[in-house]
Amino acid sequence: MASSIICSETQSRVSSVLNRDVKQYGKKYMFDSNEETCWNSDQGECQWVTLEFPQSVRVSELKVQFQGGFSSKTCKLEGYVKDGDFTVISHFYPEDNNALQSFPIQEAPAVDKLKIMFENSADFFGRIIVYSLDVLGEKAS
Numbered sequence: 469m470a471s472s473i474i475c476s477e478t479q480s481r482v483s484s485v486l487n488r489d490v491k492q493y494g495k496k497y498m499f500d501s502n503e504e505t506c507w508n509s510d511q512g513e514c515q516w517v518t519l520e521f522p523q524s525v526r527v528s529e530l531k532v533q534f535q536g537g538f539s540s541k542t543c544k545l546e547g548y549v550k551d552g553d554f555t556v557i558s559h560f561y562p563e564d565n566n567a568l569q570s571f572p573i574q575e576a577p578a579v580d581k582l583k584i585m586f587e588n589s590a591d592f593f594g595r596i597i598v599y600s601l602d603v604l605g606e607k608a609s
Contacts (some may be wrong), residue, residue, distance in 0.1 A: 470528040470604040474499060477522040484510035486595070498601040506535065507601075511593035515540075515586040517601065524549075524608035527557065527576040530584070531602040533568040538597035540586035547579030554583055564590045568600060578608035 493508035
């Protein structure tokens with residue numbers, strides 16, 4: 469059974485943080501299991517999150533919880549293998565609500581890094597708010 473592949477050694481980056489206020493809206497809040505905290509992007513056309521894993525992984529499911537009104541209408545999951553380029557693994561289409569949403573990923577290749585592109589925000593200014601983000605899968609052998 470697939471389990472979370474995000475660990476303490478997983479390095480994350482985000483496209484932006486609202487008003488550069490990382491103490492209140494930083495990326496760490498997507499992974500803290502606290503429903504009171506969140507990552508809040510600044511305004512902009514396309515927001516993203518990257519996750520770099522300590523070893524190659526195979527993704528089977530993506531779980532994300534947005535704030536309604538600040539979700540993404542279309543998302544793209546890209547994978548990266550060392551010494552290669554990002555390649556598209558999957559497109560997914562979240563609903564604009566506050567629920568934890570789950571997106572199964574079919575036949576994903578082994579990757580060292582993931583990039584989640586939030587391409588089309590429900591917010592007029594392009595802001596994205598994520599309360600929870602988890603990636604399920606397994607270590608690639």
